[in-house]
Amino acid sequence: MKYLCLVYLDRENWSSCPDAVCADYVQHLVENGNFVAGDPLHPVESATTVRVRNGKTQLYDGPFAETKELLAGYYMLDARDLNDALRLAAGIPPAKYGSIEVRPVRQLDLGDTISDSQS
Amino acid sequence: MPVDARQPVDEGSAVIRDLYKRDGRRVYAALVRLLGDFDRAEEATQIAFLAAASRWPAEGVPRKPVQWLISAGRFRMIDQMRRDRRMTQWSDEAERAVERLELQQDPETIEDDRLRLIFTCCHPSLSEEAAVAMTLREVCGLATEAIASAFLVAPPTLAQRIVRAKSKIRDACIPYEVPDTDELPRRLDRVLRVVYLAFTEGHSSSGGENLVQADLMAEAIRLGRLILKLLPEAEVQGLLALMILQHARHAARMSPGGDLIPLDEQDRGLWDHAAIAEGAEHARQALLSGRSGPYTLQAAIAASHAEAPRFEDTDWAEIAGLYAALLRIEPSPVIALNHAVAIAMRDGPETGLALIEPLLQADRLGRYHLAHAARADLLRRMGRTDAARQSYETARDLATQEAERRFITRRLAEIGP
Structure with missing residues (x-):
């Protein structure tokens, strides 16, 4: 049995939880065999929403603010870049009926010890 | 080296x-x-x-x-x-x-880089306002302050918009590339829309008052020329033609006092006839390519207006035909309204009014001041002064720009009590 746990945060608390704490918890889950996949996301401004209507792909800046639409599943994709990811997202079958929010995954920022940080 | x-x-x-x-x-x-x-x-x-x-x-x-x-x-x-x-x-x-x-x-790669930059700045994952700001800043090299002034927003707001767009390009990994053939038409639509938005921001402003906005028109036309050189597509040429033609008549569309002057009252001597010839030639070439779209048709309409020596010489049959073609590919109520006005000029106000009435019933045009103003003009020409006055009043109350309100008020005064 797999469970997808979606983390929701408001803007005020977006950066409240230190990444190192998250990394420790992931380590704990890995050690206990509970971890399948998990990543933090860049803020919603980096999102693109994809819909397919009448065979045409429509792209929207940001998350699709349709409160009627509830989360129905998720795909973790490995794509070359955003255009590649959007092409793959447009192929996800429910894109014809609802919308797919494409959010880039970021890496935990653990300072000097591990690579990757913002310039 | x-x-x-x-x-x-x-x-x-x-x-x-x-x-x-x-x-x-x-x-x-x-x-x-x-x-x-x-x-x-x-x-x-x-x-x-x-x-x-x-x-x-x-x-x-x-x-x-x-x-x-x-x-x-x-x-x-x-x-x-x-x-x-x-x-x-x-x-x-x-x-x-x-x-x-x-x-x-090689030089070809360097030329393609400019196109890559344009497509990246106009990526559909960026909001339209961010794409316009990014294109003017990154592709045209305009200063943030100048863009902010043209769009009447505070410079920090615009700077923030650009910073966010750049973060998104980096974080979401928007690639620096010209889209492949499959994607190109849709992505090009977005680029042309962004260029035209930049242009109309300059065009809709009151001429002379804001030099930055006049610069914006020139910059959008320069951008149109650049894209046409890099990507010779019919619609790119159509958009370039449309911008050149609108710019050519810009000086005549406002009085020194900032009042809007309608096409039939404009001093055609103020039009830039060399630019009109150039724009009309671009429109003709785009139309003849057989791959024309909405920009080309709008340019052809603008060319037809611009090439009439006097308002009375306007070829309304041609214009009505072009609007009908435009309406087929872009069925929008505003285009339907313009089509009805052209029909009214060709076949008489009664025929035009019969087309406008149902448009006003639909709620999308019911609150559009120009639709009521158009109806009022037709009623005035038919001698139905009371009904015309009522429509002008509705139009005046719905107009949001001061210059538009003044124009309608002037029309009201003309038809008398």
């Missing part, structure tokens, strides 16, 4: 200044590809031109100055990135950047 020492650089470095004005954004676009980052490329562009200013006076202007600048910019930036202590943890990226230096740098 070969250097042609026979071409001296004068003390004022006018050559470098001209080169910066003409090719600064070409150098920048190439450096975005090579360095993989907007901000670093901006810095490298400045460094490259500074290097030119210090070396060219003694060494002469290189035979290929643009390539020289791109090389200078990237090498010096890589040096700086290596020296930068923060870069120690970024060795992979620095190495990748160095590897990119080995890539071929």
